[in-house]
Amino acid sequence: VSAVSRTRIYSVIARVPKGRVATYGQIARLAGLPNHARLVGYALSALDDESRVPWHRVVNASGRISPRSDESPMAGVQRFLLESEGVRFDAGGRIPLRRFQWRPRRFPSSRPPPRFRA
DNA sequence: ATGCTGACTATGT
DNA sequence: TACATAGCCAGCA
Numbered sequence: 001v002s003a004v005s006r007t008r009i010y011s012v013i014a015r016v017p018k019g020r021v022a023t024y025g026q027i028a029r030l031a032g033l034p035n036h037a038r039l040v041g042y043a044l045s046a047l048d049d050e051s052r053v054p055w056h057r058v059v060n061a062s063g064r065i066s067p068r069s070d071e072s073p074m075a076g077v078q079r080f081l082l083e084s085e086g087v088r089f090d091a092g093g094r095i096p097l098r099r100f101q102w103r104p105r106r107f108p109s110s111r112p113p114p115r116f117r118a
Numbered sequence: 119a120t121g122c123t124g125a126c127t128a129t130g131t
Numbered sequence: 132t133a134c135a136t137a138g139c140c141a142g143c144a
Contacts, residue, residue, distance in 0.1 A: 001141070024126055035139055041125030042141080058125080066125040075125085092132090 005033060006043045013044075016057040019085045020102040021095055023061045030104065041066065056081040057102075063094040 001009075008031040016022045022030075024037040033039060044055050056078040060066045065075050079089065087100050 005141090028126090035127090036141080037126040038124060038139075039126090039141065044125060055125090060125080061127055068125060069123090078125095 001039050001043045001046065005031070005036075005039060006046070008032060009040055009043045010047075010051070010053045013053050013055065013058060015104065016054055016102050018054075018057075019087060019100070021057050021059050021063075021082065021087060021097070021100050022102045023097075024058060024066075025061060026102075027058060059095060063097045065093075 009027060012027050012030045013022070024040040027040045028034060028036040031040075040058065044053075044058065047053060047055055065078050068075055082095070083089070087095055089095055
């Protein structure tokens with residue numbers, strides 16, 4: 001992935017608020033890279049441990065934590081981090097996107113409280 | 119150039 | 132809801 005694309009991808013992910021999640025495809029679109037969902041995952045795998053990009057808030061379109069090809073423990077860490085922020089998983093290990101998916105606002109004036117469970 | 123791979127998705131059964 | 136398929140496209144061999 002080109003350096004410029006990675007930069008755009010990371011800057012979008014950095015906007016995802018705590019307690020919310022975004023999908024790979026969503027990040028790609030917002031970064032101006034439609035149809036490049038896979039690049040988002042590719043860029044994340046290249047992320048260095050020192051960065052402050054909230055990588056754990058990116059999940060796949062079915063609301064699940066995407067399985068790593070290498071069976072690394074990062075997937076488990078991701079779930080832990082999300083639950084720590086209040087993101088709930090259902091019995092099938094999926095996040096109800098209707099409730100937790102990030103809906104970016106055109107006008108950054110007001111902010112979305114991560115509310116759930118009326 | 120060609121073919122394969124992958125932290126993906128939309129669609130059909 | 133769950134698989135299978137077929138698009139997708141930047142890297143790399």
